[in-house]
Amino acid sequence: MFPLVHIYAATQVAKKKTPLLVIGSVIPDVVWINRSKIPPENIHDNLDDFYSYVESKHEDMLDLALGMRLHSNKVGADLYSHSYKGGYSYIKGRNIIADLANLVETKDSKKISDLSHNFIEASLDLLLYSDRPEILDLYKRSLTNVDFDKISALFGEYTGVEKKFLLQNIQLLFNVIKPENLVSENSFANIVLPKMIEIGFNQKVDKAEVLKILQKSVKITRSDYKDLLINTISMMQRDFSKV
Numbered sequence: 687m688f689p690l691v692h693i694y695a696a697t698q699v700a701k702k703k704t705p706l707l708v709i710g711s712v713i714p715d716v717v718w719i720n721r722s723k724i725p726p727e728n729i730h731d732n733l734d735d736f737y738s739y740v741e742s743k744h745e746d747m748l749d750l751a752l753g754m755r756l757h758s759n760k761v762g763a764d765l766y767s768h769s770y771k772g773g774y775s776y777i778k779g780r781n782i783i784a785d786l787a788n789l790v791e792t793k794d795s796k797k798i799s800d801l802s803h804n805f806i807e808a809s810l811d812l813l814l815y816s817d818r819p820e821i822l823d824l825y826k827r828s829l830t831n832v833d834f835d836k837i838s839a840l841f842g843e844y845t846g847v848e849k850k851f852l853l854q855n856i857q858l859l860f861n862v863i864k865p866e867n868l869v870s871e872n873s874f875a876n877i878v879l880p881k882m883i884e885i886g887f888n889q890k891v892d893k894a895e896v897l898k899i900l901q902k903s904v905k906i907t908r909s910d911y912k913d914l915l916i917n918t919i920s921m922m923q924r925d926f927s928k929v
Contacts, residue, residue, distance in 0.1 A: 688811040696756035708828035710753020766918040775803035809903035
């Protein structure tokens with residue numbers, strides 16, 4: 687998922703909108719900036735141990751850890767986008783595999799599949815923004831009300847990765863997915879998705895072609911994206927019934 691869907695799901699399930707919760711629901715994706723040095727198993731995939739660590743040592747940062755759990759692959763929104771019943775974003779992404787195979791140069795079918803799910807998830811953010819633009823405002827406010835230096839220090843303490851390196855990667859993440867980059871098909875196609883492809887494939891791509899594939903993705907998801915969100919939030923509420 688991209689920021690707006692993660693924020694929406696997390697705030698609906700947690701029933702609060704604190705800056706730490708909002709940013710926590712987005713920040714696990716820092717792992718895709720530098721997956722080789724920032725361990726996804728500690729910051730993205732399963733956040734149970736991280737949550738317990740923060741609960742015992744940094745209780746003032748607990749909303750951050752909760753937001754991260756609400757993002758995660760184990761019990762968060764990404765579970766239902768990536769894995770549940772085959773993963774919505776991967777199933778829908780099959781419809782654009784051929785388009786992406788012409789966009790990027792690779793023989794790695796898994797990387798193409800992963801990229802397809804990025805396009806599908808980008809379309810979900812665009813559709814949600816058109817219906818609930820107030821989520822973008824919440825994201826903007828939250829970015830100005832958290833201490834990223836303190837967050838980086840916490841991540842460094844937990845993972846053993848250098849704080850300065852973590853801060854640089856966190857800043858890069860939020861520079862790519864800053865609110866103004868999430869407001870239109872053009873901003874996604876000209877900034878966000880090409881940057882992700884550059885990081886993941888070490889390639890520059892035709893932004894006009896990126897736009898065409900993104901527009902196709904929006905058409906693919908438009909009819910049932912609301913059902914996806916309703917069902918995802920319902921299942922997350924069940925999973926987090928003790929939150």
